[in-house]
Amino acid sequence: MPWPGAGAMGFADPARDLFGSFLWFDMIAGAARPRDLVPAMLTQDGASLPLWCRSRAGALVPVAGLNSPYTLVFRPGGHDPSAVARHLMGQVRGVVRLDALDPDDPAIAALERAAAAHGLAVSRFDHFSNWFMPVDGDFERWLSGRPGALRNTIRRRMRAAGTLRFRCFGFGAASPGDGPEPEPVDLDQAVAQFDAVYDRSWKPAEPFAGINARIMRGLAGAGLLRAGILADDDGPIAAQYWAISGGRAYLLKLAHVEGVVARSPGTVLTALMIRSILAADTVDHLDFGRGDDRYKRDWVSRHRTMAGLLLINPRSAAGLAMLARERLGALRRARRRRGQTTGVPS
Structure with missing residues (x-):
């Protein structure tokens, strides 16, 4: 569904969850749009997922979650992970990137499981450092x-x-x-x-x-x-x-x-x-946002690494190419770890 008709249903109250609110997504859609991408909303069978898409032959092809360098947490509004994964399977031409994810959010693990169950390959990666503390x-x-x-x-x-x-x-x-x-x-x-x-x-x-x-x-x-x-x-x-x-x-x-x-x-x-x-x-918390800048650990005491997911359609040429790159990267990382453990250059 094109963004102008997205509506605010299913999103959080910004006073309770700013980054899961329609207010936040609408600001980003209007002021932080990457070149050649358009905002859109996946809404079907209980799914609600804001996305950046490419327009191809009159169709919107999902590329990434609708976030930005200003997004501290990507929290889609009121989504059913299984419904999201099922609908994405029919929409993903190659790869959809979702990042700025809270690694401790159970909905993220549920989305990973549901995506795998519906035929999408899933690769999790570290996205950015976040410093915070309770007060x-x-x-x-x-x-x-x-x-x-x-x-x-x-x-x-x-x-x-x-x-x-x-x-x-x-x-x-x-x-x-x-x-x-x-x-x-x-x-x-x-x-x-x-x-x-x-x-x-x-x-x-x-x-x-x-x-x-x-x-x-x-x-x-x-x-x-x-x-x-x-x-x-x-x-x-x-x-x-x-x-x-x-x-x-x-x-x-x-x-x-x-x-x-x-x-x-x-x-x-x-x-x-x-x-x-x-x-x-x-x-009850101070949160210093994105980045591992040295000064932040003086102001606040706790650290976490926000996560990202690549949802890959293995039935597409672009998806197969991404899977090959991911597996090659995993092999290289494993070789480096073995070299560090044994002291033998890899």
Whole structure:
């Protein structure tokens, strides 16, 4: 079914599960579409699976799950794994890639079993690192458990913040503590100031123009956006935004202006955001999103590797070619492991 008619049935409430919600999929479909692919919805026999597809001879051919570099967890809405696998068997011309999967989600293992039972070959792979940790709502208790170097930097820099201003969107009453207190801004200001910092940061341009503004506005409309800007007398120097959903605070994007790193603006702003989130929201986890960046393990203590699946149709030429590559890769990895165990080069 083409995306414009997909509807929101069977998806999660974004306040409970942002990445399983129609809000999230619709934002990605509208603002992060890969070239030559179109969004579509597989809906049949209880199945509900958002997909990126290619249009060939008037038909939509599934290529991948409908996610993006901004997706932290791919959770299709209300799907029956057996129905998904059965319908995919008739749709997959070669390979469908599903990634950003929670390896501990029982629905993923059920989908693997169902796909195999319906004739699809399945290959699981590691996708990206995710750092997170449980919290109890107390900023000082969270801070006391962080490494000494980070803890000392936060306390020293927040006490010395002086002329810095903490501007924010999405919070209620100001939270107590060291450092600048929140100055509320409206959504347009938050978006404009985030973009201004990002444009002057070390980060490369986003692959999808306007994506941060689109996500920020979509989250704000659902009451899930928490955005922070740290500014000095010359203007914004650090910016980040979070999403609050299902008891989890997700850090989605952050940046700071080049040339001010000696003042640790990113560290100060992250600490101020965590302090404010813990004071204003009921959250039981902090989640630092995609990537194994060294700094993340100082802020949060737990790690997992998100998974991906290749669903391969062995009856197609493309599927057979993929299976051959997968098996060759497995043989090479096995030889390397044997060489590491015996000390004999493989």
